Amino acid sequence: MFITKKHISRRTVLRGAGVSLALPLLDSMIPAQTRVAPTPARLACLEMVHGAAGSTVEGGNKHYWSPAKVGRDFEITQTLASLEPYKDYLTVISHTDLDPAGSLTPVEEGGDHFRSTAAFLTAGHARMTEGSDIFVGTSIDQIYAAQFGQDTPLPSMQLCIEAIDGSGACDYGYSCVYSDTISWATPRTPLPMERDPRKVFEMLFGDGGTPAQRAARQKENASILDMVARSAAKLQKGLPASDRSRLNAYLEDVREIERRIQKVEKFNASGEARALPNAPVGVPDSFEEHANLMFDLQVLAFQTGVTRVSAFKMSRDVCQRVFTESGVKTAFHSCSHHAENPEKVAEYARLNQYHVSRVAYFLEKLKSTPDGDGNLLDHTLVLYGSPMGDSNVHNHKRLPLFLAGKANGKVQGNTHVMAPDGTPMANVLLTMMRRLGVNMDKIGDSTGEFSI
Numbered sequence: 001m002f003i004t005k006k007h008i009s010r011r012t013v014l015r016g017a018g019v020s021l022a023l024p025l026l027d028s029m030i031p032a033q034t035r036v037a038p039t040p041a042r043l044a045c046l047e048m049v050h051g052a053a054g055s056t057v058e059g060g061n062k063h064y065w066s067p068a069k070v071g072r073d074f075e076i077t078q079t080l081a082s083l084e085p086y087k088d089y090l091t092v093i094s095h096t097d098l099d100p101a102g103s104l105t106p107v108e109e110g111g112d113h114f115r116s117t118a119a120f121l122t123a124g125h126a127r128m129t130e131g132s133d134i135f136v137g138t139s140i141d142q143i144y145a146a147q148f149g150q151d152t153p154l155p156s157m158q159l160c161i162e163a164i165d166g167s168g169a170c171d172y173g174y175s176c177v178y179s180d181t182i183s184w185a186t187p188r189t190p191l192p193m194e195r196d197p198r199k200v201f202e203m204l205f206g207d208g209g210t211p212a213q214r215a216a217r218q219k220e221n222a223s224i225l226d227m228v229a230r231s232a233a234k235l236q237k238g239l240p241a242s243d244r245s246r247l248n249a250y251l252e253d254v255r256e257i258e259r260r261i262q263k264v265e266k267f268n269a270s271g272e273a274r275a276l277p278n279a280p281v282g283v284p285d286s287f288e289e290h291a292n293l294m295f296d297l298q299v300l301a302f303q304t305g306v307t308r309v310s311a312f313k314m315s316r317d318v319c320q321r322v323f324t325e326s327g328v329k330t331a332f333h334s335c336s337h338h339a340e341n342p343e344k345v346a347e348y349a350r351l352n353q354y355h356v357s358r359v360a361y362f363l364e365k366l367k368s369t370p371d372g373d374g375n376l377l378d379h380t381l382v383l384y385g386s387p388m389g390d391s392n393v394h395n396h397k398r399l400p401l402f403l404a405g406k407a408n409g410k411v412q413g414n415t416h417v418m419a420p421d422g423t424p425m426a427n428v429l430l431t432m433m434r435r436l437g438v439n440m441d442k443i444g445d446s447t448g449e450f451s452i
Helices: 059-060 081-088 112-120 140-148 197-206 211-219 229-237 239-269 287-304 332-336 342-367 427-436
Strands: 013-017 019-022 042-046 090-096 157-160 184-185 309-313 379-386 399-404 417-418
Touching: 013 229, 019 112, 019 197, 042 059, 042 140, 042 197, 042 287, 081 090, 081 399, 081 417, 090 427, 140 309, 140 427, 157 197, 157 229, 157 287, 197 239, 229 239, 287 309, 287 342, 332 342, 342 379, 342 399, 379 427, 399 427
Parallel strands: 042 309, 042 379, 090 417, 157 309
Antiparallel strands: 013 019, 090 399, 379 399
């Protein structure tokens, strides 16, 4: 008996006027009787600023972040409660330190917020400067993209939530750029992070169309799917039922995300009072809506192979936003300075719990998205954490970190690892890179591999 499959290129796209819609992996893209080499794992790096309540003495004793049990089959803590359904994919890492984010000389004291973000994915120590001679290190997302992102349309994506300054001097003698991005292509080359979901959507699905074409489509509230309807119908005629179903589900996901962006733009252009009056028209006032859109766009990018690498800065140091959906009424930065008051530490733990719940949304999307012989969460490694520990004293000890995803079988999950005192967070970054296939000896202040 001969097995036959209709073979179409993995790089097949649906094209229309100013639109190029990449496709998810379909069975018809795999030639019959062939074994397809696994695609390199996707990598998503997520930063949340201001540390965690669980990194305090009070929070540590109450296990707000770190589980009491080390090893497999640990109990999910209060802060990580939303991750319970993904426990088999979860690796909680406790008590690593990020010393390069701290001050090395007395003159550097006070600049922790600027050094923190710069050190998160580089494990480097930011040079104290307000000029153009910035220097910190190359971030792991860009190290990975340099090796495994060059054959995708976008080597990497850099996204953020909060407003950015982009240039100029900030407080304590540091350039603002240090706190604007977590992605560094070289120690001297920071990469800008995109805040506007509309621009990210066009980045994924635009095809060199003119600004006039894009503006006309947005003004008409038209869908990019209208532009590719003819090529989509033609492709579907030759697909088996399973592929047609997968393609239809994907197209509906694209359309739903597009509808949500259009809804945000319509409200923001209506003249109604906005919570974020200075934000671009495509940026939602709601943090939750904004974060969910950015996560959905990352899933689409991973699903279609537009990129394998993303970095997402979920807030900005000294952010005084009130996260209304969390139920916590205290502004973020103020809440992080809890003075070790048990009630205020508990309030901050609730805010941390809410932020982690947005990552649970991302993990659910990855897990429910088919990808080859599994799902996207099987084939992705997600890093979530903060470069601060106890934000009340601006230290960089006992950092809150976790990994999620199996990374093509390279990470087992369902594990809590307690690091020995003084273990650099850089050891986690080094281990991640090696598990993902990058041959490197050191990053930042790393001293060796970390058991994950």
